[in-house]
Amino acid sequence: MNDHLSTTFAALADPTRRAILAKLASGEASVSELAEPFSISMPAITKHLKVLENAGLISRTRSAQFRPCKLQAAPLKEVAGWVEEYRRFWSESFDRLEAYLAEVQAEEHAGKKKKKHKKKHKRSSVNH
Amino acid sequence: MNDHLSTTFAALADPTRRAILAKLASGEASVSELAEPFSISMPAITKHLKVLENAGLISRTRSAQFRPCKLQAAPLKEVAGWVEEYRRFWSESFDRLEAYLAEVQAEEHAGKKKKKHKKKHKRSSVNH
DNA sequence: TCTGTAATTAACCAATCAGCTAAATAACCA
DNA sequence: TGGTTATTTAGCTGATTGGTTAATTACAGA
Numbered sequence: 537m538n539d540h541l542s543t544t545f546a547a548l549a550d551p552t553r554r555a556i557l558a559k560l561a562s563g564e565a566s567v568s569e570l571a572e573p574f575s576i577s578m579p580a581i582t583k584h585l586k587v588l589e590n591a592g593l594i595s596r597t598r599s600a601q602f603r604p605c606k607l608q609a610a611p612l613k614e615v616a617g618w619v620e621e622y623r624r625f626w627s628e629s630f631d632r633l634e635a636y637l638a639e640v641q642a643e644e645h646a647g648k649k650k651k652k653h654k655k656k657h658k659r660s661s662v663n664h
Numbered sequence: 665m666n667d668h669l670s671t672t673f674a675a676l677a678d679p680t681r682r683a684i685l686a687k688l689a690s691g692e693a694s695v696s697e698l699a700e701p702f703s704i705s706m707p708a709i710t711k712h713l714k715v716l717e718n719a720g721l722i723s724r725t726r727s728a729q730f731r732p733c734k735l736q737a738a739p740l741k742e743v744a745g746w747v748e749e750y751r752r753f754w755s756e757s758f759d760r761l762e763a764y765l766a767e768v769q770a771e772e773h774a775g776k777k778k779k780k781h782k783k784k785h786k787r788s789s790v791n792h
Numbered sequence: 793t794c795t796g797t798a799a800t801t802a803a804c805c806a807a808t809c810a811g812c813t814a815a816a817t818a819a820c821c822a
Numbered sequence: 823t824g825g826t827t828a829t830t831t832a833g834c835t836g837a838t839t840g841g842t843t844a845a846t847t848a849c850a851g852a
Contacts, residue, residue, distance in 0.1 A: 537808095537840095542677050549673035550665060550810085554746075561750065567829060580811055582830060587809095601819045601828045609753030616747045618682075622689065623744070625737030665810095665838095678840085695799060708841055710800060715839095729798045729849045 540592075541618060544611040547591035552576070553584050557593060560607040567603055668720075669746060672739040675719035680704070681712050685721060688735040695731055 537546065547553060556570050571581040585605060588594045593612070594605045665674065675681060684698050699709040713733060716722045721740070722733045 537678060539679055541682070542679055545673050545677035549670050549677055551667055551670055552810090554669070557750075561753070568827090576810085577812065578829070579813085579831080583810070586830095603829065607750075607753055609750050612747050612750045613754045616744070616751070619740050619744045619747065622685075622735075622737050622740045625689070625735055626741040680840090696797090704840085705842065706799070707801080707843085711840070714800095731799065 540611070541614060543591045544593070544615055547587050547593055548615070550584070550587075553588055556581075556584060556588065556605075557607060560594065560605060564604045564606045567605070570605065668739070669742060671719045672721070672743055675715050675721055676743070678712070678715075681716055684709075684712060684716065684733075685735060688722065688733060692732045692734045695733070698733065 537543070552574060555573065559565055559570060559573075567578070567581060567585065570585070571578055574581070585594065585596075588605075589596060591611055593608055595608050596603050596605055665671065680702060683701065687693055687698060687701075695706070695709060695713065698713070699706055702709070713722065713724075716733075717724060719739055721736055723736050724731050724733055
């Protein structure tokens with residue numbers, strides 16, 4: 537597991553880390569502030585933050601003895617892009633689009649009209 | 665790690681498993697067919713399939729001595745929903761929307777007009 | 793019934809993970 | 823300088839993970 541996407545998914549596969557991200561969604565926070573809602577030790581939080589930072593999901597600055605964390609959402613964009621490739625497998629409207637396209641293609645095969653068309657809905661470009 | 669979302673993210677945090685899902689995106693496949701592109705043993709594939717099935721990302725039927733797998737995208741819908749909550753943190757247009765709303769609010773505070781408005785962009789409902 | 797193919801289970805291994813306590817740094821405050 | 827607060831590092835643990843090989847189950851077909 538060394539690719540970017542795997543690292544991101546792994547970082548998100550923990551409710552504590554997702555809760556940390558959720559908190560950071562409302563602004564920067566110090567380590568202690570982030571630790572407050574949880575009943576785990578500070579070193580455990582430090583480790584979670586390291587995982588998130590390593591995945592590029594947070595960045596850290598320095599302010600006096602505090603080390604505030606800030607949400608960095610770029611990796612989530614990548615996740616959204618990946619999952620989007622599968623939207624048609626759950627999206628109702630996409631199913632309808634598929635049905636429509638199949639219908640149109642059937643009509644074309646029947647030879648009612650002969651427009652030339654280029655790609656009409658590429659479907660095999662799911663990347664892993 | 666026992667919640668649904670964590671299980672799903674964990675299942676996706678492996679390139680082999682994502683490749684299996686990608687292959688299943690073009691239709692059902694047997695275990696051997698899924699194993700073919702990889703240089704790992706069959707039992708390893710069986711384990712990966714068990715992880716995916718456990719996450720609800722695939723379902724399995726029985727056909728003779730084959731056990732074909734089928735993509736089940738429902739959990740990905742949940743993932744898409746989760747990540748969507750963070751879209752504003754990477755989306756340029758959302759940034760512009762935020763700026764616009766801030767501007768509107770500033771005008772209201774200045775008392776130029778007094779329309780009452782209800783929610784104006786709830787921002788703290790990020791769930792983990 | 794015997795043989796070959798498909799897939800799983802069992803048992804093991806090394807690496808990683810999420811947590812802990814105790815100790816070490818780092819920076820502010822008096 | 824010394825004390826307090828914030829955070830990290832070190833070192834340990836038990837559980838999980840991703841892989842292996844060997845054995846087992848399930849079925850099709852001759």
